[in-house]
Amino acid sequence: MNSRDRILQATAENQPAQRDLPVIDFERLIRYDEPAVVFEQVLTKIGGQLVRVKNLEEVKNRFGEEDQEKFCVDVIDCTEEDRLKIKAWKATDLALLHTLYIKGSFGVAENSAVWVDELAMVNRLLPFICEHLFIVLEEKEIVPTMHHAYQKTDVNRTGFGSFIAGPSKTADIEQSLVIGAHGPRSLTIYLIEKDSL
Amino acid sequence: MKVALFIPCYVDQFYPKAAIATLELLEKFGLEVSYPKNQTCCGQPMANSGFEHLTKGCNNLFVQNFLGYDYIVCPSGSCVMHIKDHLHTEENEAAAQDIRTKVYELTEFLVDVLKIEKLEASFPHKVGLHQSCHGQRGLKLSQMTELMAEPFSKPGHLLSMVNGLELVELDRKDECCGFGGTFCVTEEAVSVKMGKDRVLDHERNGAEYITAGDLSCLMHMEGILKRRGSKVKIIHIAEILNHHLS
Amino acid sequence: MKVQDHAQAAAQFIKDEERTDWHDETLWFVRKKRDLAAHGIPEWEQLREWASQIKDHTLSNLSHYLESFEQKATANGIRVHWAADGEEHNRIVHQIIADHDLKRIVKSKSMLTEECHLNEYLIQKGISVVDTDLGERIVQLRKEAPSHIVLPAIHLKKQDVSDTFHDFLDTEKGNNDPQYLTEAARQHLRDYFIASELAITGVNFAIAETGGFVVCTNEGNADMGAHTANVHIACMGIEKIIPKAEHLGVFLRLLARSATGQPVTTYSSHFHRPREGQEMHLVIVDNGRTRQLGRADFRNSLKCIRCAACFNTCPVYRRSGGHSYHTAVAGPIGSILNPNLDMKANADLPFASTLCGSCSNVCPVKIDIHEQLYKWRQVIVQAGYAPVSKKLGMEGMAAVLSSPALYHFSGKMGRTTLKYAPFLVNNGFNPWYKQRDMPAPPAESFGEWYQKNRS
Numbered sequence: 085m086n087s088r089d090r091i092l093q094a095t096a097e098n099q100p101a102q103r104d105l106p107v108i109d110f111e112r113l114i115r116y117d118e119p120a121v122v123f124e125q126v127l128t129k130i131g132g133q134l135v136r137v138k139n140l141e142e143v144k145n146r147f148g149e150e151d152q153e154k155f156c157v158d159v160i161d162c163t164e165e166d167r168l169k170i171k172a173w174k175a176t177d178l179a180l181l182h183t184l185y186i187k188g189s190f191g192v193a194e195n196s197a198v199w200v201d202e203l204a205m206v207n208r209l210l211p212f213i214c215e216h217l218f219i220v221l222e223e224k225e226i227v228p229t230m231h232h233a234y235q236k237t238d239v240n241r242t243g244f245g246s247f248i249a250g251p252s253k254t255a256d257i258e259q260s261l262v263i264g265a266h267g268p269r270s271l272t273i274y275l276i277e278k279d280s281l
Numbered sequence: 282m283k284v285a286l287f288i289p290c291y292v293d294q295f296y297p298k299a300a301i302a303t304l305e306l307l308e309k310f311g312l313e314v315s316y317p318k319n320q321t322c323c324g325q326p327m328a329n330s331g332f333e334h335l336t337k338g339c340n341n342l343f344v345q346n347f348l349g350y351d352y353i354v355c356p357s358g359s360c361v362m363h364i365k366d367h368l369h370t371e372e373n374e375a376a377a378q379d380i381r382t383k384v385y386e387l388t389e390f391l392v393d394v395l396k397i398e399k400l401e402a403s404f405p406h407k408v409g410l411h412q413s414c415h416g417q418r419g420l421k422l423s424q425m426t427e428l429m430a431e432p433f434s435k436p437g438h439l440l441s442m443v444n445g446l447e448l449v450e451l452d453r454k455d456e457c458c459g460f461g462g463t464f465c466v467t468e469e470a471v472s473v474k475m476g477k478d479r480v481l482d483h484e485r486n487g488a489e490y491i492t493a494g495d496l497s498c499l500m501h502m503e504g505i506l507k508r509r510g511s512k513v514k515i516i517h518i519a520e521i522l523n524h525h526l527s
Numbered sequence: 528m529k530v531q532d533h534a535q536a537a538a539q540f541i542k543d544e545e546r547t548d549w550h551d552e553t554l555w556f557v558r559k560k561r562d563l564a565a566h567g568i569p570e571w572e573q574l575r576e577w578a579s580q581i582k583d584h585t586l587s588n589l590s591h592y593l594e595s596f597e598q599k600a601t602a603n604g605i606r607v608h609w610a611a612d613g614e615e616h617n618r619i620v621h622q623i624i625a626d627h628d629l630k631r632i633v634k635s636k637s638m639l640t641e642e643c644h645l646n647e648y649l650i651q652k653g654i655s656v657v658d659t660d661l662g663e664r665i666v667q668l669r670k671e672a673p674s675h676i677v678l679p680a681i682h683l684k685k686q687d688v689s690d691t692f693h694d695f696l697d698t699e700k701g702n703n704d705p706q707y708l709t710e711a712a713r714q715h716l717r718d719y720f721i722a723s724e725l726a727i728t729g730v731n732f733a734i735a736e737t738g739g740f741v742v743c744t745n746e747g748n749a750d751m752g753a754h755t756a757n758v759h760i761a762c763m764g765i766e767k768i769i770p771k772a773e774h775l776g777v778f779l780r781l782l783a784r785s786a787t788g789q790p791v792t793t794y795s796s797h798f799h800r801p802r803e804g805q806e807m808h809l810v811i812v813d814n815g816r817t818r819q820l821g822r823a824d825f826r827n828s829l830k831c832i833r834c835a836a837c838f839n840t841c842p843v844y845r846r847s848g849g850h851s852y853h854t855a856v857a858g859p860i861g862s863i864l865n866p867n868l869d870m871k872a873n874a875d876l877p878f879a880s881t882l883c884g885s886c887s888n889v890c891p892v893k894i895d896i897h898e899q900l901y902k903w904r905q906v907i908v909q910a911g912y913a914p915v916s917k918k919l920g921m922e923g924m925a926a927v928l929s930s931p932a933l934y935h936f937s938g939k940m941g942r943t944t945l946k947y948a949p950f951l952v953n954n955g956f957n958p959w960y961k962q963r964d965m966p967a968p969p970a971e972s973f974g975e976w977y978q979k980n981r982s
Binding site: 293296297320321330335337339342430459460465466 | 843
């Protein structure tokens, strides 16, 4: 018998009698009157910032104002041709990536996490290797809790996806919080306001 | 109501005043209290050290002594918890199981059974309440800071009825003092460090007395206080509740 | 070299009282942050209950979920390997490295690889691995083990880190600024990421329904490694399985709040398929877990999600430091996991506790940690791993306490010699008396008083 079979057999022999799964009662969950307000409060606490914008046009304009001397990339609605090029970039190509604009699928009020999947990333490395990350999020796509978040998407729709909450950080030296560990040094959420849609 | 007094071995030997206060207090509430004289120990010192198999003698003795009472009251949360959780006897298991439901820690008995709302006690001092872990987390005598739940405290409720007593706020409301049974000698360094830190919390916050429902914790802290020449004294909660009562 | 037991190592740690106080306060602060975060969730206790029930259910169907996970993961293009023990786990990882002849390897935090001593194994094979979690990199440079599963370098002060970085990363001598030191580590490790050929990560959760796995970090190091390298190896114990993705809703709400008081980790990355051109391997490890699953009293230790809340709340851990537990996973949870791995070597650990019960109260999956500590004590004594002196003492104590006559006799003698309570002998050799006074012996016992006054 190989290890696989031995492990599965030992597991089957040793596992206890059937226990039932609980039903997650959504009535028990915290409610927020204004999820977007909570989202912003939490985001600010964890070192991110939120900028309210009217529409995607405004985001595009802001991207145009970024320092073009630096390596800046916008992967929101990029062409198929661009996608292929961006996908092929290796770590060595991206070492100096300064600014990234990307679209988030939805946000979570309780922890200000934003779901970004591979389709939006184009290249998995981008949102982690860039120095400054900008995520565009629609206000209407903010859900209260992680339970709601998992109802919003199939996590295996693409090969990879991540909840991103704030800039990268560490407190490994004497519990002193330092923003900018290995990933982005800053995270800005461009929140497209509900009313403007 | 047939009430038996269960006095743990170390209280019997080293802190008879706390046992006397417990007895007097119960008598003041009109109870007729028996003290089965062949009692020794609940067996916890062995059991907590991994020698539960050596507690048969203590268990049998406990059942013989406390069979047939409506309530068994004890001024120690730790010993009560041990009886509640671990009393077994091959001789008469049904009696052991029955006793497990009838044994009460003193403050829990006063609050839950006698439903005391008024005490004629006075103790005009600043007092720090030490939450003994077995009483608090084991018997749930007080809410625990780890849980997200409504606060309450049975010993705190009783102390609030004592005239002149001022309860001091501690920085850490329910941290262990480090006694831990044989832990206090097998892990001497950690045990003492925990005890020192606990005592300092009370001192820093102005306590003249440290009280608790368990003399094991108090004995440990008293040992540290005395060695350090501190003015802070220890006193069992029964002695406060019984103060000026007579 | 004989490993010191917990009590000896803890006594060593406490000798530097100032540092012990710092360690205690720092971890207590993390506990307070946890409390604050939990207080923000009115359904916190319900969440713990759900998490516990999901884990109970999973353990009761673990073989089914493991198989279905394997099937889905394989269909996703992940190569699944099975390792019966640490040795096999290490062999598998080494084989993958050797097959590709890879040299540049980065690893993000994985307590499983610590448990299996992967780094040491690979060094013997001439392969060096760079740990990329900041805390882990610090201890790796110092040739130390992590002292905490979430905060690996919590036993160190910033000047220690500064000295280490000065030696290895050429930072300014005496510059203790955490910002400066972290920046230095960022630059140092970035070069390794950019050049990495193979990345090893741990796994926080593996989803049976979808065949994917989730890795949580704050630093982004797992992602930096996994998305730069052409080969990604993720290592997990069999207990990391959860049935469905929706259950992550429960666990991710609990994990970071319990661990550090954050609402969630910065990155909760869900890996389902290798990226184009990448190889993704997953090693599923038993290493004693199926044995633990068979121990009715101890199996629910396998529910652990490695948040370390029990470390931070433990008054013993805070004052003895992680290294005193001489195992990869320290703290209260380590003390109930490690006796299963090696009962004799870890016989001291279940005794490194006062059984105060705070650990069980903070546990997000409601493991009855302190009750298991008590039960392990019984198992260890029965297995014959208690010191002989302790055994004799206990037998003597039991004899006295089982006999009213002997008890009353010893009591009378004892209040001067205090013999029957062995921890109360008044002499310099007794550990009680080293730093504590004895209670003043009263003139009479309560029993004697009662005899005179009531009967």
